[in-house]
Every structure is written in structure tokens, then in C-alpha cells.
Amino acid sequence: MFDLTEDPLDPGPVVEDVRHPGSGAIVIFLGVVRDEDHGRKVRYLEYDAYRSMAEKEMRKVGEEVLARWPAARISVRHRFGRLEVGETALVVAVSAPHRGDAFEACRYAIDRIKEIVPIWKKQVWEDGEAWLEGHPVQG
Amino acid sequence: MKVKVRLFAGLKDLVGGPEITVDLEEGATVRGLEDQLGREYPRLKPLLASLAFAVDEEYKARDYTLRDDDEVALVPPISGGCDV
Numbered sequence: 001m002f003d004l005t006e007d008p009l010d011p012g013p014v015v016e017d018v019r020h021p022g023s024g025a026i027v028i029f030l031g032v033v034r035d036e037d038h039g040r041k042v043r044y045l046e047y048d049a050y051r052s053m054a055e056k057e058m059r060k061v062g063e064e065v066l067a068r069w070p071a072a073r074i075s076v077r078h079r080f081g082r083l084e085v086g087e088t089a090l091v092v093a094v095s096a097p098h099r100g101d102a103f104e105a106c107r108y109a110i111d112r113i114k115e116i117v118p119i120w121k122k123q124v125w126e127d128g129e130a131w132l133e134g135h136p137v138q139g
Numbered sequence: 140m141k142v143k144v145r146l147f148a149g150l151k152d153l154v155g156g157p158e159i160t161v162d163l164e165e166g167a168t169v170r171g172l173e174d175q176l177g178r179e180y181p182r183l184k185p186l187l188a189s190l191a192f193a194v195d196e197e198y199k200a201r202d203y204t205l206r207d208d209d210e211v212a213l214v215p216p217i218s219g220g221c222d223v
Contacts, residue, residue, distance in 0.1 A: 031220045047219070048148045050212050053196040054219075078219060090220045110220065118193070118212070119219030120148035131149035134218035137191035137198060 002058035004051055004119075006081045009088040017075035023095030025102040029110055031090035033083050043124045047080040047089065050118040054078070057117040061109055065094070069105045072096045076109065078119060089121075140165055140207035142172065150213055153182050163205065169194070170201040172211060190215055 001017050015028055033045050058076050065074050077091045092109050096102040115135045122131045144159050151157050161175055169192045177184040191198055191214040194205065198214070205211065 048151070049219075050145065050147055050193070050196075050214070053193060053212065056196055114217060114220045116198075116217070117219050118147065118214050118217060120215065121218050122148070131152075131215075132218040133189075133216040136189050136216040137214050 001075045001077075002055055002062055003077050004049055004054050004058070005077060005079055007079070009077050009079050009091050011088070011091050011093070014075045014077055014091045014093045018073040018093045018095035020073065020095065022071065022097055023073065023102075024097050025099035026093060026095045027099070027102040027106040028094075029090070029092040029106055030088050031110075033085050033087050033089060035085045037123060040123075040125045042085060043126060044085065045083045045089070046122040046124065047078075047083065048120045048122070049078070049080045051080070054117050054119055058113065060116065061112045064112060065105050065109050068108065069096060069101050072101060072105045074105065074109055076113065078113070078117070080119065140167070140205075142205055142207075142209045142211050144172070144176070145210060145212040147212070148215055150183065150186070150215060153186075154180055165207075167205050168201065169199055169203045169205065169211070172205060173201065176213075186215070 062074050073095045075093045079089050094102050094106040141160050144161055146154050173187050193212040194209050
């Protein structure tokens with residue numbers, strides 16, 4: 001499942017999406033809002049997303065994972081809107097028959113999400129705010 | 140012809156809204172739209188080179204030919220997930 005939601009993320013159901021009898025390993029990644037960036041105290045983050053396209057691109061990441069690791073299963077949730085420090089912005093769960101593939105596939109998925117899924121975050125500090133620039137998309 | 144241009148993140152603040160309509164000549168490419176945006180919205184100009192363009196939710200190269208009524212999204216460098 002590939003989903004973008006405004007609601008708080010619960011990793012439990014994401015793990016269950018990928019659990020099956022052939023999976024000997026499940027790797028789960030949580031991206032969490034940190035309280036500082038480059039020495040500045042972060043109050044909260046605001047995520048903006050091109051929602052319909054973001055869900056499509058998340059599914060593409062899933063297809064890429066399955067093309068490389070055919071025995072893997074993957075489920076992804078990304079949150080948008082306002083997130084407080086300590087809240088979960090991203091959950092990626094990947095299962096595979098063995099842990100090596102599960103770790104690698106999960107890492108690959110996170111990297112690709114950050115390259116192609118159109119989501120942006122604004123950091124709000126005590127004394128200002130700024131939209132962060134990450135990866136330029138290779139068109 | 141007219142295309143609908145969708146804006147996100149900081150671009151929305153720069154242009155003053157999430158959506159604009161741009162008039163283009165028939166057969167205009169993404170590059171043509173980029174040039175037109177630079178003329179109509181000088182504040183966008185320094186950012187245009189760093190943007191990707193998505194037409195009807197698919198990333199397209201600058202030589203892609205637009206059609207009337209296309210929805211074009213300006214995609215600034217992505218910063219999803221948590222750490223950049």
C-alpha cells in the first residue's frame with residue numbers, strides 16, 4: 001500500500017501489509033521530526049505535497065523495488081500537513097525472505113522516495129521559517 | 140492555448156497562490172512555458188532552472204510539447220521524508 005495522509009502514522013498496520021509466510025525478515029524505517037537542524041531549534045514542520053502525483057510516484061518506487069527484489073513486499077505511508085517534533089513523517093516497511101535483501105530494498109526505497117516523490121517540507125523555527133530544498137528531480 | 144500551472148511549497152508563496160493559468164502559443168513546449176513564466180513572474184526566474192516540470196502527473200523533459208488544457212506542476216527540489 002502506498003498512501004499519503006494527514007493523520008498520525010501508526011507503523012503497526014504498515015508492517016502487517018508486508019508480513020507473509022515467505023518473509024523471514026521485515027525492515028521498518030520511520031522518518032521522525034527532529035528538534036534541531038544545523039544548530040537551529042525546530043518548532044514544527046509543515047509538509048506540502050502534490051497529492052495525486054505523490055501517490056503515483058510512491059507506487060513507482062514500489063514497482064522499482066519489486067523489479068530488483070522480486071521476493072520483497074513493500075508498504076509506504078507519508079504524512080503531510082503540520083507535524084510536531086517527535087512525530088513520524090514517513091513509514092517504509094519491506095519484507096524479504098532474508099534480512100540482507102530486506103535492509104537493502106528498504107534503503108533503496110527511502111532514497112528513491114526522496115528523489116522522485118513530490119513532497120516538500122517547511123521548517124518553522126523560533127525566529128523564522130524556510131522551505132527546504134533537497135533533491136532536484138532529473139526530468 | 141491555456142495551461143493550468145500548479146505551484147507548491149515556496150513557489151506558492153512567491154507567486155501568491157497555488158494555481159495560475161498561462162497563455163501559450165499552440166505547439167509550445169515545456170521550455171516555452173518556462174520562458175513565459177520567467178517573463179510574467181520575474182520572482183520565479185532565478186528558480187526555474189532548478190525545477191522539474193510534471194505534465195498530467197508525469198515528469199517531462201523541456202522539449203515535451205504541451206497541449207491545450209494540460210495541467211503542469213512546477214516541482215522544486217524535493218524534501219520529503221525527514222532528514223534532507
